[in-house]
Amino acid sequence: MPGAISGLTSADASRIQQHVNGIALINDPYKLLAADCNGSNTVTTSDALRVQQAVLGNPVDRDWFAAHTWRFVPEAYVFPVPTSPWSAPTSISVVGGAMNQNFIGIKMGDVNSTASPASAPGLNPNLVYKAQDRVLEQGAMFTTVFNAYNFDDLLALQFGLQFDQTKLKLLGVETISGSPMQSDNFGLYDVAKGEIRAFLSMAQSKTLANGTQGGFRLKFQVLQGGNKLSEVLQLSEEVLHIEAYSSSYRPGPISLEYENVATGTIEPGTSNLSLLQNVPNPFKTVTSIGFVLPETCDAQVRIFDISGRLIEEQGGTFTKGYNQLDFRLDGYSGEGVLYYELITPYGILSKKMMLVRE
Secondary structure (H helix, E strand, C coil): CHHHHCCCCHHHHHHHHHHHCCCCCCCCHHHHHHHCCCCCCCCCHHHHHHHHHHHHCCHHHHHHHHHCCEEEEECCCCCCCCCCHHHCCCEEECCCCCCCCCEEEEECCCCCCCCCHHHCCCCCCCEEEEEECCECCCCCEEEEEEEEECCCCEEEEEEEEEECCCCEEEEEEECCCCCCCCHHHEECCCHHHCEEEEEEEEEEEECCCCEEEEEEEEEEEECCCCCEHHHHEEECCCCCCCEEEECCCCEECEEEEEECCCCCCCCCCCCCCEECCCECCCECCEEEEEEEECCCEEEEEEEECCCCCEEEEEEEEECCEEEEEEEECCCCCCCEEEEEEEEECCEEEEEEEEECCC
């Protein structure tokens, strides 16, 4: 079954939507045949929906792709009208084609099989979801907000979440007004195994303000207390391949970061100190480091090499919420792994980044 949907991603669904909406027509006959997921001899929103549901884990759609994994066209065949390839002599098979014949195999639903995202212009996405960590109290019910950061020029995304089903029970997905992540973007078919799948494909890319605009909420009941939420709920590649796609179909990572549990003089629930991954990463000369402060305060960002030597630093008074500093390291001759840290009255956070040279 995994092989039947391998190669199917939210980017394929977005590409189909773009064709249906007339934003970017698919003119390649092989890609049109791949986009016709339900075999109706046309490309419609139903095809994009079939990809979405299969990736989200819907057993009906997964079984369909298992039975219609490949379509084969004789290599010598010439399409009379490339934009209308439906009359092509094709055969559908799960495992392969006929012996001693030359043919071209088309993976159903994998519309972007020949795309070259690495050569497309633009930056790789670096989507970050942030959630407030908490100590779990047995029997308690709580809702966790997953705020989105770096939701910049995104066309599609997908990720899997894994939670410990002996510690937590999922009560539901709650949507946020204005966010593209709505209830039908989540697959809960294997929630009994602690698995949550998320899938978003759009015909046009979006750039959203940092915070709730691209976020969502999950509501849980605690079955067994004593752990932190960050210990029992994490992103999981085993549940679903994790990736975001820009408007140019460049892929990039998605990460989940937990904000510290509020302690000391900070009121519970108001702590929002976080250090984001630098963008781009890896980088050659210039990179941006974002961070979120619970209140307006003095803060400092410092960069070190692997030996601990200070390379660069910036500081000042920054406002509550999201802030960003740009660093240019063309005066530094080294390369490789570097460390950066955020120093605030509310704590110190650190991360790694990669500097590469041509």
